Amino acid sequence: MIKLDSKVPEGKLSEKWTNHKFNMKVINPANKRKFDIIVVGSGLAGASAAASLGELGYKVKVFSFHDSARRAHSIAAQGGINAAKNYQNDSDSVYRLFYDTIKGGDFRGREANTWRLAEISNNIIDQCVAQGVPFAREYGGTLANRSFGGAQVSRTFYARGETGQQLLLGAYSSMNRQVNLGNVEVFPRREFLDVVIVDGHARGIIVRNLVTGELEKYASQAVVLASGGYVNVYFLSTNAMNSNATAAWRAHKRGAAFANPCYTQIHPTCLPVHGEGQSKLVLMSEGLRNDGRIWVPKKAGDNRNPNEIPENERDYYLERKYPAFGNLVPRDVASRNAKYVCDEGKGVGGGKAVYLDFTDAFKRIGIDAVKDKYGNLFDMYANITGFDPYKVPMQIYPAPHYGMGGLWVDYELMSTIPGMFVLGEANFSDHGSNRLGASALMQGLSDGYFIIPYTMGNYLGTEKPEKVDVERSEFKEAQQNVEENINKLLSINGKQTVDSIHKRLGHLLIDKVGMSRNEKGLKEVINQIRDLREEFWTDLQVVGNAKSINQTLERAGRVADFLELGELMAIDALNRNESCGAHFREEYQTEEGEALRNDEEYKYVAAWEYKKEGEWELHKEDLEFENVKLATRSYK
Amino acid sequence: MSEKNIDLTLNIWRQESPEAKGHFEKFEEEISPDASILEVLDEINNRLEAEGKAPIAFESDCREGICGTCGLVVNGHPHGPLPKTATCQLHMRNFKDGDTLYIEPFRATAFKVLKDLIVDRSGFDKIQVAGGFISFNTGSAPDGNAILISKELADQALDAAECIGCGACVAACKNSSAMLFVSAKVSHFALLPQGKPERYERVQSMVKVMDENLFGSCTNTYACEAECPKGISVLNIARMNREYFMAELKTGTDE
Numbered sequence: 001m002i003k004l005d006s007k008v009p010e011g012k013l014s015e016k017w018t019n020h021k022f023n024m025k026v027i028n029p030a031n032k033r034k035f036d037i038i039v040v041g042s043g044l045a046g047a048s049a050a051a052s053l054g055e056l057g058y059k060v061k062v063f064s065f066h067d068s069a070r071r072a073h074s075i076a077a078q079g080g081i082n083a084a085k086n087y088q089n090d091s092d093s094v095y096r097l098f099y100d101t102i103k104g105g106d107f108r109g110r111e112a113n114t115w116r117l118a119e120i121s122n123n124i125i126d127q128c129v130a131q132g133v134p135f136a137r138e139y140g141g142t143l144a145n146r147s148f149g150g151a152q153v154s155r156t157f158y159a160r161g162e163t164g165q166q167l168l169l170g171a172y173s174s175m176n177r178q179v180n181l182g183n184v185e186v187f188p189r190r191e192f193l194d195v196v197i198v199d200g201h202a203r204g205i206i207v208r209n210l211v212t213g214e215l216e217k218y219a220s221q222a223v224v225l226a227s228g229g230y231v232n233v234y235f236l237s238t239n240a241m242n243s244n245a246t247a248a249w250r251a252h253k254r255g256a257a258f259a260n261p262c263y264t265q266i267h268p269t270c271l272p273v274h275g276e277g278q279s280k281l282v283l284m285s286e287g288l289r290n291d292g293r294i295w296v297p298k299k300a301g302d303n304r305n306p307n308e309i310p311e312n313e314r315d316y317y318l319e320r321k322y323p324a325f326g327n328l329v330p331r332d333v334a335s336r337n338a339k340y341v342c343d344e345g346k347g348v349g350g351g352k353a354v355y356l357d358f359t360d361a362f363k364r365i366g367i368d369a370v371k372d373k374y375g376n377l378f379d380m381y382a383n384i385t386g387f388d389p390y391k392v393p394m395q396i397y398p399a400p401h402y403g404m405g406g407l408w409v410d411y412e413l414m415s416t417i418p419g420m421f422v423l424g425e426a427n428f429s430d431h432g433s434n435r436l437g438a439s440a441l442m443q444g445l446s447d448g449y450f451i452i453p454y455t456m457g458n459y460l461g462t463e464k465p466e467k468v469d470v471e472r473s474e475f476k477e478a479q480q481n482v483e484e485n486i487n488k489l490l491s492i493n494g495k496q497t498v499d500s501i502h503k504r505l506g507h508l509l510i511d512k513v514g515m516s517r518n519e520k521g522l523k524e525v526i527n528q529i530r531d532l533r534e535e536f537w538t539d540l541q542v543v544g545n546a547k548s549i550n551q552t553l554e555r556a557g558r559v560a561d562f563l564e565l566g567e568l569m570a571i572d573a574l575n576r577n578e579s580c581g582a583h584f585r586e587e588y589q590t591e592e593g594e595a596l597r598n599d600e601e602y603k604y605v606a607a608w609e610y611k612k613e614g615e616w617e618l619h620k621e622d623l624e625f626e627n628v629k630l631a632t633r634s635y636k
Numbered sequence: 637m638s639e640k641n642i643d644l645t646l647n648i649w650r651q652e653s654p655e656a657k658g659h660f661e662k663f664e665e666e667i668s669p670d671a672s673i674l675e676v677l678d679e680i681n682n683r684l685e686a687e688g689k690a691p692i693a694f695e696s697d698c699r700e701g702i703c704g705t706c707g708l709v710v711n712g713h714p715h716g717p718l719p720k721t722a723t724c725q726l727h728m729r730n731f732k733d734g735d736t737l738y739i740e741p742f743r744a745t746a747f748k749v750l751k752d753l754i755v756d757r758s759g760f761d762k763i764q765v766a767g768g769f770i771s772f773n774t775g776s777a778p779d780g781n782a783i784l785i786s787k788e789l790a791d792q793a794l795d796a797a798e799c800i801g802c803g804a805c806v807a808a809c810k811n812s813s814a815m816l817f818v819s820a821k822v823s824h825f826a827l828l829p830q831g832k833p834e835r836y837e838r839v840q841s842m843v844k845v846m847d848e849n850l851f852g853s854c855t856n857t858y859a860c861e862a863e864c865p866k867g868i869s870v871l872n873i874a875r876m877n878r879e880y881f882m883a884e885l886k887t888g889t890d891e
Contacts, residue, residue: 051774055773067695067756067757067758070761070801073698076700129830130783131770131772134794136790142781172764173770177771240697275668275671277668278671279675279699379720380700383701386670450775541686551693
């Protein structure tokens with residue numbers, strides 16, 4: 001039975017982290033090298049954690065399913081990273097970043113965590129500059145900023161449309177330095193398949209070597225999961241092909257509570273779906289909303305070339321409905337409104353797409369300036385669609401992008417399994433029910449560079465865990481568990497492919513647990529997912545064996561976990577009888593169609609404890625707001 | 637978006653293991669011009685799996701041209717015939733009805749074929765571990781604006797840092813040289829003031845490990861730049877040579 005203790009420190013919000021850092025135990029430099037730490041994942045959170053833990057002297061092992069640690073999906077983040085530097089003298093502050101993030105998350109995040117994130121944001125920029133990240137600069141040599149959704153200040157730092165790549169290469173280079181110095185060892189092409197628990201604490205992991213197929217056991221005194229987000233559960237999403245929930249889900253089944261799984265972000269600026277054979281959806285950075293204007297024809301069924309539709313026959317619906325924020329409303333609001341206009345038949349060609357138009361920006365700042373800011377995104381668009389966005393407005397539509405939910409963690413980022421910390425998108429913290437743009441990079445690096453180095457010391461200093469041997473029965477049991485799972489997948493011998501079942505799961509979820517949900521649909525979909533899971537385990541075809549590279553087997557394991565997670569997402573969405581942020585329940589909306597929260601009954605984090613397949617117990621962490629007044633979000 | 641489907645003949649490299657002898661397998665496919673070449677492979681694989689046959693092993697991840705995971709040689713060109721385009725961004729509308737395609741893995745002594753179209757590029761990581769970083773501990777950074785860097789310099793550094801580490805330069809080079817890759821890394825750091833203190837040690841360590849990992853020498857044919865999906869310039873190689881030369885003068889070692 002899980003007991004949630006958020007461990008949020010007492011005291012003034014602005015002093016909590018400072019005081020807590022002082023109150024936590026520290027380990028003297030000579031003793032740090034006696035501790036082995038496992039980090040799963042090498043994205044922004046994992047690589048930065050490995051680098052800074054290595055710098056402190058811990059012995060770190062990093063595991064990644066990629067061929068190189070540098071390929072983690074953080075690399076694809078385009079737009080930027082927020083910080084409260086106030087370099088633009090536009091009245092930004094730690095408080096404003098905190099407030100925007102809490103409000104953007106529709107008051108479903110933990111105040112203390114969000115404050116800490118805003119407080120640390122400035123250190124991250126300094127850190128990244130020092131390690132050589134080539135951020136965009138002004139002509140005078142200072143750092144440049146752009147604005148992003150959900151904020152009225154310009155606080156986003158960027159490197160063209162490749163900010164994630166540059167930040168990840170920064171973290172990767174710091175980690176490589178520790179590899180060079182012998183503090184960090186990297187194990188690529190290894191997939192995490194189970195966590196090993198000894199006397200109630202996480203003490204190791206089981207991975208599959210994706211080249212030889214062998215199962216390998218590794219022991220440590222603490223485990224850090226930084227394995228990314230779970231929205232590939234929808235099949236079509238902006239996540240990379242290999243992004244998956246398996247590490248988080250297997251840990252969940254070993255006792256880590258999963259929080260707010262229904263908070264999934266559907267990102268407004270993605271390329272529309274072109275056909276059944278499509279493998280993934282491509283995001284166009286939200287940064288584009290700075291200079292691009294979103295519109296649809298006023299008349300449903302207006303199939304004219306967009307350049308021939310005159311101004312007065314266009315509906316710039318975001319600017320019309322939300323004059324204060326215009327095209328820069330938060331993601332959930334932008335996505336929902338795109339869905340509404342398309343549901344009314346006003347989408348491009350009557351389908352699922354709206355225009356993102358740069359004509360005004362070309363006139364205002366010139367084509368060259370637009371090219372300088374977004375050149376690579378325009379190229380990518382032209383490449384994929386075959387249309388030139390310098391000549392014809394882009395077409396966009398929302399796509400699953402980010403999971404605000406994830407494994408529950410306390411203030412020190414520890415899950416409900418002692419000794420197992422969860423960082424980055426894999427945890428649920430900081431973003432409430434909707435994440436603002438340019439905040440994911442901030443959170444990943446904040447967790448890795450500036451939080452885990454402190455909280456890890458506190459855990460190790462308090463628990464003083466002994467080293468354990470991989471020959472212990474707990475390791476053998478976990479390995480056997482993994483082996484049985486693999487053998488089961490290989491022996492079904494049915495007719496359906498992994499992808500075909502994954503696609504069907506995706507259709508179910510995007511229809512009923514996507515941009516809007518209702519009770520009837522959620523109840524239906526829970527049964528449909530159960531049936532699909534049954535089909536999966538009786539009629540799946542996994543070709544080949546487990547003794548070498550077998551990508552079908554890898555995907556089968558991940559889809560098996562998605563089929564369980566999908567059910568929990570629906571259960572969570574059904575439980576939450578309110579609309580908040582990205583979770584929009586049709587029964588709960590204002591007369592104007594905006595999300596209607598129910599603070600009295602649902603001002604809590606829903607943390608689900610796994611009991612057995614298809615059965616969970618709900619634990620509630622009440623959210624206390626001492627520093628902000630709960631208000632209805634308004635971007636009008 | 638879609639026009640008429642096109643018919644293509646695909647000859648795809650199959651190789652069971654690093655030791656096994658490989659061969660081309662022929663597929664006749666009707667393809668949507670909106671599909672990417674990787675989506676064509678997805679479709680073929682889905683069919684092969686449904687028939688209980690082994691799918692074609694190939695790697696990809698972001699499918700947005702930034703992670704550097706994918707990399708196929710299409711009709712002799714790493715990442716295919718389109719300039720400045722990663723394999724995942726190669727869409728079938730670039731081919732004509734009736735075309736024949738040959739799809740192979742990146743080939744180089746330093747890149748062992750693991751299976752079908754998957755190769756081992758771990759040599760790249762080893763080179764970066766040797767010196768591709770700025771020695772700097774978390775927590776001690778001055779304010780971001782304390783170091784002023786001109787826009788021009790920051791842009792140049794980013795031009796080099798955009799390298800996605802895919803290995804197309806190695807596959808394109810008749811010598812399997814990794815000079816474009818290594819020089820992009822060296823240039824990124826050498827251009828920035830933060831990277832200056834270690835510039836000489838860095839270039840020496842990285843070049844040494846590059847040589848140890850069976851990458852060949854550069855003979856200035858520039859095939860690397862022509863095939864690079866990010867258009868990384870060979871000027872970086874000139875810069876690296878200069879850095880290396882200066883380093884040898886400073887340290888007096890000659891290996």
